Amino acid sequence: MKKRTLLSMAMVATMMVATFAGCGGSREGATDTAEQPAAETTEAAAEETTTADMPGFDAGATIGVSLPWLGTQNWKEAEDMFTEQLAEAGYNPIVQAADQKVTQQQQQIESMIENGAKVIVVGPVDGSQLGSVLEQAKEAGVYVIGYDRLLENTTGVDGVVQFGSVKTGELQAQALLQGLEEKKGEGPYNIELFGGGPADPNAPNFFTGAMSVLQPKIDDGTVVVVSGQTDFTQCATVDWDNAKAQSRMDSLLSGFYSDKDIHGVLCPNDGIARACITACENAGQEIPVVSGLDAENESVEWVWQGRQYSTVAKPTDDLVKETIEIINSLQAGNGMPSTSVTADNGVIEVPIYELPPVVVTKDNAKEVFANDPSRLDLLK
């Protein structure tokens, strides 16, 4: 197993500006046993886009969108928004989700190629398992854009649109520490750590970003991981399955907290946050300070009610719009927009179009969702 290292990065996306520094995470525990590629993200001199070998295509072309699953709100939103916004832009969208199954996703992408898609947008189930089908797409002259997750171990990718994943983890851990101070007074604080699905390239990066903030606090004794489980492999949640997270939390509570209070839980997304909160309630614990991700409706309500301390907003609408801008550029024969950030996906340097995630607590929720009427509506 190899370490993924994310070097310092700073970039201007076509819509927003994001700056952060951090380092990578491990891919131990990924579903495949093959050697994982290093995923280095670096700041490079803005490259001139070469459009000569990136011819445009028909304005009404078919565009494929292959999503990993619809198990969290962000993916469901992506399904709806791509379907609607690609059609509005004049394209013929084929939008499908793969139910966390690599083979199903490979087949869906193959059929998109057969159906003449000019661009295929891919949020991979497993970042490193689509190599050959994406290379097949490339050979057929199809442009491939990674969506929300890096496409690893393949030359078949033209760029990836995503929110900063190490930055997301940093925000989660900073919010956790802030909440602990605010709600529990002085440390030491008893906490537990959760990671996301090990096949998802974001998950180790979220964890690494979070540990870069938490490790110094563990080292100086402010924070105590009572179970001692601090490796990504021990903390990961296969398939981002909330039930698996809840049962791990149940075991941690019965194994380590029968005579102790738990004060905080690092959670990589909102579904896992709610599962851990529920487990704590079931065990008769006071609700600990819990981080999250996605600003799912239910968690926005929980944050507002004070049940979940924080979430991180990564607006799907912005990510979909950014992706469609890139598709429009390709359609017009202008190639990929230029960007100063690239990620080493193990085989090539992939251009990255990155947007900034935003932490949400009860204090700033109204501000963050000022332009999101459906979430603003939940704050009452």
Ligand code: BGC
């Ligand atoms: C996404 C998160 C999502 C998770 C599980 C990650 O790759 O970035 O928004 O919660 O997958 O679906």
